[in-house]
Amino acid sequence: MNNAQRALAVLNYQPYDRMPVVHFGYWKETLEKWVREGHLPKDENGKFNEKQAWATAGSKLGFDFEWFPTLLPNASLDPGFEDKIVQTFPDGSTHVRNSEGVIILQSPDAISIPAEIDHLLKDRASWEEHYKPRLQWSAKRVVRRPDLVADAASKGDGPQGFHCGSLIGKIRDIMGLVGLSYAMADDEELVDEIIQTFADLCLQNVKAVLASGQHFDYAHFWEDICFKNGPLVNPAMFAEKIGPHYKRITDELNRHGIHIVSLDCDGLIDDLLPTWLANGVNTMFPIEVGTWNANIKPWREKYGKEIRGVGGMNKNVFALDRAAIDAEIERLKPLIALGGYIPCPDHRIPPTAHWDLVRYYCDKMRA
Numbered sequence: 579m580n581n582a583q584r585a586l587a588v589l590n591y592q593p594y595d596r597m598p599v600v601h602f603g604y605w606k607e608t609l610e611k612w613v614r615e616g617h618l619p620k621d622e623n624g625k626f627n628e629k630q631a632w633a634t635a636g637s638k639l640g641f642d643f644e645w646f647p648t649l650l651p652n653a654s655l656d657p658g659f660e661d662k663i664v665q666t667f668p669d670g671s672t673h674v675r676n677s678e679g680v681i682i683l684q685s686p687d688a689i690s691i692p693a694e695i696d697h698l699l700k701d702r703a704s705w706e707e708h709y710k711p712r713l714q715w716s717a718k719r720v721v722r723r724p725d726l727v728a729d730a731a732s733k734g735d736g737p738q739g740f741h742c743g744s745l746i747g748k749i750r751d752i753m754g755l756v757g758l759s760y761a762m763a764d765d766e767e768l769v770d771e772i773i774q775t776f777a778d779l780c781l782q783n784v785k786a787v788l789a790s791g792q793h794f795d796y797a798h799f800w801e802d803i804c805f806k807n808g809p810l811v812n813p814a815m816f817a818e819k820i821g822p823h824y825k826r827i828t829d830e831l832n833r834h835g836i837h838i839v840s841l842d843c844d845g846l847i848d849d850l851l852p853t854w855l856a857n858g859v860n861t862m863f864p865i866e867v868g869t870w871n872a873n874i875k876p877w878r879e880k881y882g883k884e885i886r887g888v889g890g891m892n893k894n895v896f897a898l899d900r901a902a903i904d905a906e907i908e909r910l911k912p913l914i915a916l917g918g919y920i921p922c923p924d925h926r927i928p929p930t931a932h933w934d935l936v937r938y939y940c941d942k943m944r945a
Contacts, residue, residue, distance in 0.1 A: 579594060579595050580735050581598050581642045581643050581735045581736045581737075582735060582736055582737040582738065582795060584596065584597070584598045584642075585598050585600075585643075585736055585737045585795075585920060586737055586795055586796075586838070588917070588918065588919070588920050589838055589861065589886045589888075589918055589920070590838075590918075591883060591917045591918055596944065597914060597920065597921070597943065598642045598643065598736070598920060599640060599641050599642045599940050599943045599944055600641065600642065600643060600644070600645055600736070600888065600920055600921070600922040601636060601639075601641045601644055601645075601922060601923055601927065602644065602645055602864055602889070602922055602923060602924075602925060602926060602927075603632065603644060603646075603926045603927070604632065604635060604926055604927045605689075605926050605927065605928050605929055606628055606689075607689065607928075607929040608926075608927055608928060608929045608931060609626075609628055609631040609632060609635065610626055610628075610631075610929075611929050612631070612635065612933050613626050613631055615933065617638070617933045618631045618634055618635060618638065619631075619634065639933075639936050639937050639940050640937055640940030640941055640944060641940055642735075642736065643735060643736030644736065645736065645840075645863060645888055645922060646736070646739075647739040647740050647741040647797075647798045648738050648739060648740065648794075649720075649739075649740035649741065649787060649792070649794070650740070650741040651719050651720045651740070651741065651743070651783035651786070651787060652718075652719040652720075652783075653719070653741070653742075653743030653744065653748070653776070653779055653780050653783055654678070654713075654743075654744075654748055655677065655678060655679075655709070655712040655713065655752075656712055656713075656714075656716075656718075656719060657712065658677030658678065658712070659675060659676070659677050659678065659679045659698075660677075661674060661675065661676055661677060662674065662675045664681060669685075669686075670685070670686045671683060671684060671685040671686065672684050673695055675698075678751060678752050679697065679698035679699060679708060679709075679752065680694055680696070680697050680698070680751070680752065680754070681694070681695040681696040681697070681698075682694055682695060683695055694754055697752065697753055697754045697757050699752050699753050699757070700753075700757060701765070701768070702765065702768050705768060705771075705772065709752070709772075710775065713775050713776065713779055714779075715778070715779050715782040715783070717786065719779075719782075719783055719786075720783055720786040720787055720790070737795035737796055737838075738793060738794050738795050738796075739794055739795060739796040739797060739798050739840070740787050740794050740797055740798070741797075741798050741799075741800070742780055742783070742784055742797050742798060742799050742827055742831075742839075743776070743779070743780035743783060743799065743800075744776070744780075744799065744800050744801055745773065745776060745777055745780065745799070745801070745820050745823050745824065746773065746801060746803050746811065746816070746820050747800055747801035747802045747803050747843070748776060748800075749772055749773065749776060750802075750803060750810065750811075753772075755810055758811075762812075762815065769819075770819065773819055773820065773823070774823075777823035777826070777827075780823075780827060781823075781826055781827050781830065784797070784827055784830055784831065785830060788830065788831070788834045788836075794836060795836070795838065796836060796838035796839065796840055796861070797828075797831050797836050797838075797839050797840075798839070798840045798841065798842070798863075799824075799839070799840070799841040799842070799859065800841070800842045800843075801841060801842065801843040802842070802843055802844045802845075803816075803843055803845075803850070804843055804844060804845030804846055804847050804850065805844075805845045805846070806845055806846055806868060806869055806870060807846060808845070808846050808848075808849055809845075809846075809847075809849050809850055810845075813849040813850060813853070816850055816853055817852070817853040817856075820853065821853045821856065821857045822857070824853075824854065824857035824858060824859055825857040825858055827858075828857060828858025828859060829858065831858070832858065837860075838860065838861055838886070839858055839859045839860055839861060840859075840861035840862070840863045840888065841854060841859045841861070841862060841863065842863055842864065843862075844866060844925075845866065845868075846868070846870050846872070847862065847872075848877075851877065851881065851885070855881055855884055855885060860884055860885060860886055861885075861886040861887060861888060862874075862877075862885065862886070862887045862888075862889070863887065863888040863889050863922075864888065864889030864890070864922060864923075864924045864925055865887050865888070865889035865890035865924060866889070866890075866924050866925070867890060867891075867892040867893075867894075867924050868924075872890065873890050873913055874887040874890060874913055874916065874918075874919050875912075875913055875916065878916050878918075883917070883918055885918070886918040886919065887918070887919045887920070888919075888920045888922050889921070889922045889923075889924045890910070890913065890919075890921060890922070890924060891906065891910060891921040891922055891923050891924060892906055892909075892923075892924065893923035893924055893925065893927055893928065893931065894930070895935075895939075896923075896927060896928075896930065896931035896932060896935050896936050896939070897928075897930035897931060897932065897935075898935070899935070900935065900938055903935055903938055903939050903942065904942070906939075907939070907942055907943065921943070
């Protein structure tokens with residue numbers, strides 16, 4: 579079996595020869611450290627090259643592939659706003675208007691997600707002038723980019739997926755959580771129109787991809803609409819307003835033989851799972867260990883074999899020792915035995931990870 583066949587067999591509860599060893603990428607700082615330590619090569623000019631290091635790391639460590647959609651249609655603003663510095667401060671930090679019209683704080687040496695200061699999308703006037711025209715569909719949104727195809731080839735022969743977009747997470751990005759919350763109370767009709775516009779754009783992209791005749795094994799959504807204590811939106815609102823749009827898209831996917839539909843949502847997602855499962859989204863990726871120790875077992879007990887998962891491996895053990903790796907693999911074994919589940923470090927591998935321990939994990943998982 580190749581790795582695509584293995585992954586699909588696992589997720590479809592079919593026999594397989596061994597569990598594929600999967601990852602979800604690395605922090606830039608992790609790759610820089612591994613280059614400094616000599617585990618990964620510098621480029622031809624003797625400098626760090628993130629793209630080259632990323633492409634090399636997986637095979638050297640012993641991973642089979644990265645869970646990575648190979649086609650990413652543009653389901654957001656087109657064109658985006660031009661990045662623009664709107665204010666500079668004595669400490670070197672700046673307020674920058676980014677491609678989504680959001681004012682963010684950029685600080686020297688900061689590596690975390692930047693703080694949001696303000697949002698251009700506040701009301702119907704700003705929606706009509708700045709955003710709605712940038713969210714119209716055209717065929718150029720679905721051009722198959724050679725660079726992404728090459729990237730996918732470097733990430734291993736895993737299943738081929740494509741990105742369906744985002745139905746609410748991207749709206750939260752653009753409006754901000756506070757802005758979206760107020761808009762739901764002040765102008766629900768506007769929020770409904772924004773959701774409809776994004777959903778229609780995502781569906782048009784999906785139809786165009788499926789009509790192209792290209793082969794895909796799975797489809798994927800991104801949302802990031804939860805945090806450590808639960809959803810950032812009301813689950814009842816989510817079920818009513820977002821659920822039917824997932825169904826429109828997954829019905830189209832199913833008609834074309836794509837039945838594995840994964841979704842990336844950070845945080846404690848339990849209250850949104852019923853909506854996803856009822857509307858054709860059946861594979862959670864990643865499964866964040868987090869402070870709440872998420873794993874697939876309680877979901878399987880509640881929802882049965884319809885729910886599948888990729889993730890749930892505690893990447894923090896890469897900073898410890900071999901005994902911690904062994905203990906983590908033992909914890910994963912009964913979850914693997916449930917079927918429909920592929921372990922994967924639950925997010926990008928951080929700079930605390932030791933190269934030799936990540937290799938040890940891959941060797942043990944492959945044994």
